[in-house]
Amino acid sequence: MTAVIINRMTASARDRMILSAAVLMRQQGVEATSFSDVIEHSGAPRGSIYHHFPNGKAQLIEAATRYAGEFTAAGLIAALRTDKPADAVDAFAAQWTSMLEQSNFDAGCPVVAAALEGERTPGARAAAGDAFGRWQHLVARALEPHTTRWRARTLATLVIASIEGAVIMARAQRSTVPLEEVANELRRILRGDLPPQPASQPQ
């Protein structure tokens, strides 16, 4: 079974392939990531691809997308361990900033890469949609103590959308500035704009 976080040293060949696929997807996109690339990057044996992924590339990409979704969710959960939403969103943005800098702006978000695929890989696109939904839910739940349930949801979508968008802009412009600017605005919104609310809302 795929672990929540794959350890490159101890993982099975299958999990190493999933991890490598996610890494390569975020750098090159889905279409440009070939089996040969994954084999080389993961060190997994050639002959075991169709043993572990009988449905071929589509299955590997979908698994990598689901893994990347869980990986990012784990980072989000870690960031949300503050009860101040503004700090949590800052920490989440900082994770992306660090990744961009460490990769010299070569790595983006693998889930976004999967979301952009055409009709050739519907499974990966659906997996991307699920991942986004999960992240939205995590942020919304963290915001619910501070505002209405409805507003928590729309704010959560703003947080996810703007950070993902900023990561793309940062990559294209080879600068962390877009991410910093978005984080600034989000911090301001989450710090100042949430009216105190009673704990439970009428539905």
Place this chain on the structure above:
Amino acid sequence: MTAVIINRMTASARDRMILSAAVLMRQQGVEATSFSDVIEHSGAPRGSIYHHFPNGKAQLIEAATRYAGEFTAAGLIAALRTDKPADAVDAFAAQWTSMLEQSNFDAGCPVVAAALEGERTPGARAAAGDAFGRWQHLVARALEPHTTRWRARTLATLVIASIEGAVIMARAQRSTVPLEEVANELRRILRGDLPPQPASQPQ
């Protein structure tokens, strides 16, 4: 020369290829868009590809990215013809909503597709960065009468990043809800959160 908006009926073969490349990029991404696809979609003659684009696919993709950047900028300029920023951003988001619905969530943003490409197509990535910068500048300039120059810039980045991010989420989830939620939040911010400012700021 490439027109600001290419007319499919009257355009030259070269411009039709650029337009088709942009259309296909937003559906399938860069890597999955082949010359054969572009030829078929544009109706341009096979033999003229390397006549018009001596540097091959990289050159075509870069041209398509620049064209898409200008096309979207034109839509943004049209939306900004209100002096109420909240209405302008709403209109811009509505353009994307309409495009997603008309394409049955098959079409995203070609500039984003170019931005996600790896090191194989550095020209397209740079063109994407330029396009984002241009959009940021357009929005920022429209916001400057209403707030400080610095805040106008960060808000502009939030607007572009969140709408682009929401388009991706909408595609993956096959729903316009993310875009509506983001537009709601942006409207609230731009309507209520901008303190009245004097026209010019000390630097």
Place this chain on the structure above:
DNA sequence: GTCTATACGAAGATAGAC
């Protein structure tokens, strides 16, 4: 589970005729 070999198609790019 993993190997090699290979089938099969499609990609980008080039050459040379018209």
Place this chain on the structure above:
DNA sequence: GTCTATCTTCGTATAGAC
């Protein structure tokens, strides 16, 4: 400017041995 033909490389996928 546009055509056809072709080169070369690389992709996914399969077959069958070990």
